[in-house]
Amino acid sequence: MNSHKVLVFTGAGVSAESGISTFRDSGGLWDNYPVELVASPSGWRNNPKLVLEFYNRRRANAAQAQPNPAHIAIAELEKKFDVTVVTQNVDDLHERAGSSRVLHLHGELSKARSCLDENLTYSIGNKPIQLGDKCELDSQLRPHIVWFGEIPFFLDEAKNAFKDAAYVLVVGTSLQVEPAASLVNSAPFKAKKIMVTLEIEHSPKGFELQRGKAGQLVPLICRQWLTRA
């Protein structure tokens, strides 16, 4: 454990106040789009056009969104701490707020990748992916997103960053999706650990639970940590 290290673990709730839908809240994305149709390898095989349209809409939505006070406060922790942000989100609001080390466990909307070689990724910014857009190996491009049944990125790096942290802040996740959710169990016993969320039945062991909006609570917590450092 290193007293200068902060680990921030985020989910959809940190971007909710920026106008990006969460997944499991009432009216969330999985209510409106069956997950097996738009976020699974079988959905892609059956109807790639539908999958591309789903992520093209999400990319356009993320491009219009702005970082909110929670993203900004997390970025400002870098004034005094060595910060790693581990996020399940596929938007780039942490980066646009100024965070410099962000591990995207579930991929990034602003990248496309080859269906033949997952190491062939391409920055596409806000542009849509269309059927017929090909990688250099002549295979269809797909979103650089981890679908159900696929293995998240950066799991080892994320686990090590958790293990090293003296402060751990978990924001806006229902902790329902594995293996990402179990990363919180790697946080050191002695670390200061806080979880901010609107609704959750119980927080992970050792975490102080603060119920409320990320945009209100996260700036207060970050200010306290910066003052005490």
Ligand code: OAD
């Ligand atoms: P969920 O939609 O499962 O959970 C969002 C959490 O954020 C809930 O606990 C809400 O109570 C909370 N929340 C909502 N608005 C908030 C706000 N303004 N401030 C604070 N908390 C708020 O989203 P995730 O946990 O991120 O995976 O979902 C994890 C993964 O499931 C996603 O990365 C995605 C999804 O299937 C893939 O697509 C692979």
